[in-house]
Amino acid sequence: MEYLPNIGFVIILILGIGYFAKNVKKLIRNIKLGQDVDVSDNKSQRWKNMVMVALGQSKMVRRPIAGILHIVVYIGFIIINIEVLEIIIDGIFGTHRIGLSVLPTSVYGFLIGAFEILAVLVFVSVTLFWIRRNIIRLQRFWKSEMTSWPKNDGNNILYFEMVLMTLFLVMNATDIHFQSINSGNLISQFISPWFGDSESLLHSIERGAWWLHIIGILIFLNYLYFSKHLHILLAFPNTYYASVKPKGTLNNLEAVTKEVMLMMDPNADPFAAPAEGETEEEPAKFGASDVHDLNRVQLLNAYTCTECGRCTSACPANLTGKKLSPRKIMMDTRDRLEEVGKNIDANNGEFKDDGKQLLNDYITPEEIWACTTCNACVEECPVSINPLSIIVEMRRYLVMEQSAAPTELNNMMTNIENNGAPWPYSQMDRLNWKNE
Amino acid sequence: MSETTLTVPTMAELMVQGKQPEVLFWVGSAGSYDDRAKKITKAFVKILNKVGVSFAVLGTEESCTGDAAKRAGNEFLFQMQAVTNIEILNAYEIKKIVTACPHSFNTLKNEYPSLGGVYEVYHHTEFLHQLIKDGRLKIASNTYKGKRITFHDPCYLGRANEVYEAPRHLLKELNVELVEMKRNKRSALCCGAGGAQMFKEPEKGDMDVNVLRTEDALKTKANIIATGCPYCNTMMTDGVKFKEKEDEVAVMDVAELIANTQEL
Numbered sequence: 001m002e003y004l005p006n007i008g009f010v011i012i013l014i015l016g017i018g019y020f021a022k023n024v025k026k027l028i029r030n031i032k033l034g035q036d037v038d039v040s041d042n043k044s045q046r047w048k049n050m051v052m053v054a055l056g057q058s059k060m061v062r063r064p065i066a067g068i069l070h071i072v073v074y075i076g077f078i079i080i081n082i083e084v085l086e087i088i089i090d091g092i093f094g095t096h097r098i099g100l101s102v103l104p105t106s107v108y109g110f111l112i113g114a115f116e117i118l119a120v121l122v123f124v125s126v127t128l129f130w131i132r133r134n135i136i137r138l139q140r141f142w143k144s145e146m147t148s149w150p151k152n153d154g155n156n157i158l159y160f161e162m163v164l165m166t167l168f169l170v171m172n173a174t175d176i177h178f179q180s181i182n183s184g185n186l187i188s189q190f191i192s193p194w195f196g197d198s199e200s201l202l203h204s205i206e207r208g209a210w211w212l213h214i215i216g217i218l219i220f221l222n223y224l225y226f227s228k229h230l231h232i233l234l235a236f237p238n239t240y241y242a243s244v245k246p247k248g249t250l251n252n253l254e255a256v257t258k259e260v261m262l263m264m265d266p267n268a269d270p271f272a273a274p275a276e277g278e279t280e281e282e283p284a285k286f287g288a289s290d291v292h293d294l295n296r297v298q299l300l301n302a303y304t305c306t307e308c309g310r311c312t313s314a315c316p317a318n319l320t321g322k323k324l325s326p327r328k329i330m331m332d333t334r335d336r337l338e339e340v341g342k343n344i345d346a347n348n349g350e351f352k353d354d355g356k357q358l359l360n361d362y363i364t365p366e367e368i369w370a371c372t373t374c375n376a377c378v379e380e381c382p383v384s385i386n387p388l389s390i391i392v393e394m395r396r397y398l399v400m401e402q403s404a405a406p407t408e409l410n411n412m413m414t415n416i417e418n419n420g421a422p423w424p425y426s427q428m429d430r431l432n433w434k435n436e
Numbered sequence: 437m438s439e440t441t442l443t444v445p446t447m448a449e450l451m452v453q454g455k456q457p458e459v460l461f462w463v464g465s466a467g468s469y470d471d472r473a474k475k476i477t478k479a480f481v482k483i484l485n486k487v488g489v490s491f492a493v494l495g496t497e498e499s500c501t502g503d504a505a506k507r508a509g510n511e512f513l514f515q516m517q518a519v520t521n522i523e524i525l526n527a528y529e530i531k532k533i534v535t536a537c538p539h540s541f542n543t544l545k546n547e548y549p550s551l552g553g554v555y556e557v558y559h560h561t562e563f564l565h566q567l568i569k570d571g572r573l574k575i576a577s578n579t580y581k582g583k584r585i586t587f588h589d590p591c592y593l594g595r596a597n598e599v600y601e602a603p604r605h606l607l608k609e610l611n612v613e614l615v616e617m618k619r620n621k622r623s624a625l626c627c628g629a630g631g632a633q634m635f636k637e638p639e640k641g642d643m644d645v646n647v648l649r650t651e652d653a654l655k656t657k658a659n660i661i662a663t664g665c666p667y668c669n670t671m672m673t674d675g676v677k678f679k680e681k682e683d684e685v686a687v688m689d690v691a692e693l694i695a696n697t698q699e700l
């Protein structure tokens with residue numbers, strides 16, 4: 001019987017980590033539904049971007065208040081989680097504060113003392129975040145796409161952190177042995193008296209807080225997959241895979257290049273049989289109407305989005321009341337990708353046509369056509385997401401597969417085709433300005 | 437307006453003389469046909485003529501870069517334009533290009549290389565700044581002394597290619613008070629023309645983007661809104677008119693400001 005807690009602990013741990021692993025596998029499978037894309041170039045620049053943007057949060061601090069608070073929470077959260085290591089070892093082996101027996105008391109005290117201070121800082125920062133979201137009501141958290149789940153999600157995480165930090169401090173405050181050493185209880189020594197001095201009660205509270213703390217952490221881990229908080233993991237690969245070219249660069253579609261070269265080459269025979277060894281390829285679909293047509297980096301982008309709305313708050317279309325919101329583009333992409341993933345799960349690994357698409361069912365052409373391709377969203381995103389690239393892929397689909405551009409744009413394109421200018425002027429008049 | 441005649445050789449003419457210019461001036465569609473933009477084109481040519489830069493244009497052999505088509509989603513049309521232009525540029529063995537249009541600048545610099553068109557491409561503000569640094573162009577005039585000028589960053593010059601300083605260096609040479617809008621450089625607000633918006637009506641909303649951006653500029657109390665893009669110029673000019681401020685605030689290209697100090 002005396003091993004019951006250990007066994008229980010191991011089971012909870014395995015369940016918690018196992019379910020998380022299962023969802024990570026699903027996440028990877030879903031991302032791989034996207035088109036392959038070559039990201040093997042510029043390795044050193046990519047590592048540098050990851051270190052600067054994800055680890056160093058260089059883009060977060062462009063908005064100093066949110067940036068600094070976020071860094072506190074981020075550092076605090078990571079460092080305090082070192083404590084989880086001790087909890088896991090204690091839980092499995094039935095030890096109590098194993099750190100005290102392997103580290104000199106002063107070192108252990110220093111570590112826990114630092115954790116306690118960070119816990120308080122995290123608690124304060126998270127409270128300020130909550131106030132910004134719910135009392136001050138910063139505009140970007142109250143746009144039309146931020147209702148129901150996205151809105152609750154933002155707050156849930158804040159509550160989670162508050163509870164976890166509280167449990168950590170309570171656990172320390174009610175630990176009679178730890179308090180008696182009187183090293184590292186920088187904060188908890190002040191909380192300790194609140195709980196009275198009944199030894200058995202203190203012990204029960206300490207055990208309760210200990211168990212809730214580790215269970216809370218496992219729940220948090222598993223909550224990630226369903227939340228915008230996936231960014232704490234995905235920000236790293238996402239900033240690594242983000243484009244390293246100047247922001248103005250739009251990729252040139254290779255499938256189009258092939259056809260254009262064929263058309264421009266006077267010697268090419270368009271009806272020629274494919275050369276030996278070359279198999280007739282399925283004609284490529286131009287642009288994107290659903291998540292399968294997007295590339296893997298774009299799908300990773302969707303899972304990484306923190307729904308912070310920095311993009312939308314800088315978007316000229318959104319600022320002037322148009323329907324377009326780059327954040328919504330990312331959220332819709334993720335929602336549709338999840339829907340497709342669930343469809344695959346329900347149909348034994350095969351996607352069954354559900355009559356829906358990302359375009360029209362989630363994102364409307366009205367949104368797509370409102371974009372000025374100004375790159376403000378790309379510039380703003382603290383985790384290097386590119387909503388613009390998805391918008392352009394959808395325009396490509398609308399124009400090249402559906403011929404569904406707005407009439408004025410069709411006129412502009414006809415002009416370019418006929419006279420090499422977006423207006424109906426003759427190419428022969430191109431140099432007239434010289435003598436006017 | 438031109439009392440001084442412009443010297444604008446074409447590549448075809450130079451070819452006949454067996455000459456290769458230092459740089460090709462890519463005029464762009466707006467710079468060739470749009471009445472307002474043509475003035476910018478001429479102002480830039482005047483400076484080139486005065487400094488004695490050996491340059492040429494493609495003239496009737498130039499065609500739209502395809503930027504607007506690409507950003508409207510028509511990759512076919514874009515690549516057709518690109519391949520046609522690259523054929524001509526390569527036939528003339530062009531190495532260095534300067535343009536007064538950030539859209540052409542971006543497309544030539546970033547999107548032509550993988551289709552076989554690899555050139556050194558400069559925006560005219562970068563080129564003019566270089567002329568000053570090399571001591572070839574001197575600005576010693578008080579034409580604009582004491583004026584307040586604000587610079588609107590074109591998206592395809594600024595964020596897209598991170599050229600923020602060249603135009604500002606030029607403006608500082610003018611002896612003016614350079615005032616920044618609240619949203620500037622990488623956080624500058626678009627004028628509303630990019631991504632082929634120039635050629636269509638905006639979607640339904642509360643206001644037009646150019647009006648919002650003009651409000652940003654008017655808040656600086658500047659006498660002149662300077663920019664470096666023919667499309668931004670149109671948008672800001674319209675915005676100023678909408679706000680009925682055209683008598684107090686002028687919208688000018690950096691090249692025009694410089695040309696005016698040269699008493700050309």
Ligand code: SF4
Nearest residue numbers: 315371372374375377
């Ligand atoms: S690129 Fe498009 S979506 Fe992004 S900020 Fe500009 S207008 Fe908005």
Ligand code: SF4
Nearest residue numbers: 305306308309311381
């Ligand atoms: S795309 Fe980036 S900036 Fe926009 S909401 Fe998502 S994380 Fe924030």
